[in-house]
Amino acid sequence: MSDKSRPPVNRSRLWRHVNAAAAEGVFKLQVCDACHKVQYPPREFCSGCLSDALTWEPVSAGGTALSWTRSHSSVSRFFKDKLPLHVGIIKLDCGPVLFAHLSMDSLQTGARVQIMGRPDKSGQTVFFARPADTGTADEFSMIIKE
Amino acid sequence: MQTQSYDDIALVAATSLPYARRSEREAPWFIGRTFAGLIETAGLQKEDIDGLAIASFTLAPDSVVSMTEYLGISPGWLEQIPMGGASGPVAARRGARAVQAGDARIVACIGGDTADSNTFTNLIENFSRFSTDAVYPYGAGGPNTVFAMITRNYMEKYGAKREDFGRICVAQRQNALAAGTAIFNKPLSMDDYMAARPVSEPLHLFDCVMPVAGADGFLVMTVERAESLGLPYATILAAGERHNAWFEDDVHFRGGWGLYRDEMYEAANIGPGDIDFLQTYDDYPVITMLQMEDLGFCEKGRAAEFVRDNPLTWNGGGLPHNTSGGQLSMGQAGAAGGFLGTVEAIRQLTAGGLSAPELPNQVAGARTGMASGYGMVNYDRCLCASAIILARGNQ
Numbered sequence: 099m100s101d102k103s104r105p106p107v108n109r110s111r112l113w114r115h116v117n118a119a120a121a122e123g124v125f126k127l128q129v130c131d132a133c134h135k136v137q138y139p140p141r142e143f144c145s146g147c148l149s150d151a152l153t154w155e156p157v158s159a160g161g162t163a164l165s166w167t168r169s170h171s172s173v174s175r176f177f178k179d180k181l182p183l184h185v186g187i188i189k190l191d192c193g194p195v196l197f198a199h200l201s202m203d204s205l206q207t208g209a210r211v212q213i214m215g216r217p218d219k220s221g222q223t224v225f226f227a228r229p230a231d232t233g234t235a236d237e238f239s240m241i242i243k244e
Numbered sequence: 245m246q247t248q249s250y251d252d253i254a255l256v257a258a259t260s261l262p263y264a265r266r267s268e269r270e271a272p273w274f275i276g277r278t279f280a281g282l283i284e285t286a287g288l289q290k291e292d293i294d295g296l297a298i299a300s301f302t303l304a305p306d307s308v309v310s311m312t313e314y315l316g317i318s319p320g321w322l323e324q325i326p327m328g329g330a331s332g333p334v335a336a337r338r339g340a341r342a343v344q345a346g347d348a349r350i351v352a353c354i355g356g357d358t359a360d361s362n363t364f365t366n367l368i369e370n371f372s373r374f375s376t377d378a379v380y381p382y383g384a385g386g387p388n389t390v391f392a393m394i395t396r397n398y399m400e401k402y403g404a405k406r407e408d409f410g411r412i413c414v415a416q417r418q419n420a421l422a423a424g425t426a427i428f429n430k431p432l433s434m435d436d437y438m439a440a441r442p443v444s445e446p447l448h449l450f451d452c453v454m455p456v457a458g459a460d461g462f463l464v465m466t467v468e469r470a471e472s473l474g475l476p477y478a479t480i481l482a483a484g485e486r487h488n489a490w491f492e493d494d495v496h497f498r499g500g501w502g503l504y505r506d507e508m509y510e511a512a513n514i515g516p517g518d519i520d521f522l523q524t525y526d527d528y529p530v531i532t533m534l535q536m537e538d539l540g541f542c543e544k545g546r547a548a549e550f551v552r553d554n555p556l557t558w559n560g561g562g563l564p565h566n567t568s569g570g571q572l573s574m575g576q577a578g579a580a581g582g583f584l585g586t587v588e589a590i591r592q593l594t595a596g597g598l599s600a601p602e603l604p605n606q607v608a609g610a611r612t613g614m615a616s617g618y619g620m621v622n623y624d625r626c627l628c629a630s631a632i633i634l635a636r637g638n639q
């Protein structure tokens with residue numbers, strides 16, 4: 099049952115590494131020790147060479163918005179009074195594609211963004227994408243945990 | 245190596261339960277009633293069914309195994325197909341091969357799901373690990389969020405307009421009104437379509453399917469058996485499936501169909517121009533466009549033009565498309581949505597012959613039809629792409 103005070107809280111076991119990196123203020127993803135492919139979403143082995151030696155390493159947080167949506171509906175009670183929401187698919191410079199809450203200043207295909215991981219009000223890390231020259235996350239305060 | 249033909253296989257007894265917006269019944273009821281409808285239509289006893297293939301999202305914690313106990317049958321062949329919207333053509337392939345190999349004599353293929361206020365939320369909350377970690381937390385919009393972004397990308401890449409998607413939705417509503425079985429039974433005009441409220445931009449209300457409860461199914465047997473039972477049947481000219489195709493594409497704009505369509509047409513010994521009707525998986529109209537392109541009805545990126553030039557209604561003289569109204573008018577009954585097109589194709593190709601009356605939405609003179617499927621958003625796109633080409637049997 100969805101909770102009015104919290105966004106979705108369920109994550110896979112591996113997500114704890116994402117939370118740990120966000121607590122350090124560093125953008126880390128899994129990198130394959132064998133072939134160096136960067137992985138996202140988190141997984142147990144490399145989708146390129148199938149090695150299970152994946153290390154959480156700092157990677158470039160730069161990316162480009164490939165597409166975006168302004169969403170007017172949600173099945174979550176938490177989000178229902180925060181609509182509309184802006185979400186983008188970001189092509190990271192380091193390879194993978196990542197969903198992020200998208201800044202109002204970046205609602206354009208091709209927009210250059212910087213990814214930032216912060217705990218949302220459920221305490222789980224979510225990613226935010228905003229223009230590279232904006233240091234603050236004020237715009238997302240309704241989602242980020244104080 | 246060319247795949248073995250399906251020449252000796254018959255698909256019979258296209259059966260659909262009426263869809264409902266909500267139901268207090270559980271998934272086994274939907275599957276059980278469809279099973280009963282299948283054997284009644286075919287004039288069989290339940291003991292005659294020795295193979296069972298099921299697709300369902302809401303059957304858990306039960307499975308196809310549990311269904312044998314519910315149904316009181318003892319089959320020698322079972323299959324559960326976790327492919328959602330791609331499950332209908334896949335079930336037909338699996339069932340056909342089992343019958344050809346002699347592992348089963350008659351296979352019942354059923355897609356069915358219930359729906360209440362929580363089933364859809366529960367389903368999208370836990371759809372896959374990737375989705376739970378990396379998609380659902382961003383607004384819990386379900387597949388709308390993902391397909392809104394796929395739609396925007398397609399519009400920007402190929403110049404498709406909202407009106408182009410609208411043509412698909414409006415034509416399907418006309419088909420639904422003719423068929424008379426859809427939940428959405430009010431006419432839909434282009435003005436209605438354009439004026440609808442935004443859901444997840446650029447998707448608006450009539451681009452999105454409503455989750456409903458329902459089930460669809462058919463039987464697979466040999467042509468010889470269908471003829472001895474006096475049943476009208478459809479044959480399989482060719483079929484294919486491909487999973488996780490084009491995984492290197494950053495945004496989804498083509499599906500796995502294009503990787504086997506030439507082989508499929510070659511096996512069927514016909515081309516897209518010979519297909520009398522097309523049933524696509526229409527979770528969103530952009531996905532219908534991908535199927536029209538990837539299955540060779542038009543070039544890549546030209547589906548908007550194709551739907552401008554081709555009436556898609558059952559009797560419009562163009563390419564009749566989603567002749568029952570599709571999910572955009574019927575609603576999406578979970579995995580039954582993956583059966584809807586295949587079952588409607590069998591229905592079209594078995595009606596109007598032997599003792600079977602014509603359908604109210606009968607495509608005049610239809611000899612061959614195609615149904616395609618698309619399913620399972622593991623992360624940022626659906627991974628399963630299936631298709632089947634059917635022909636009218638010897639009625």
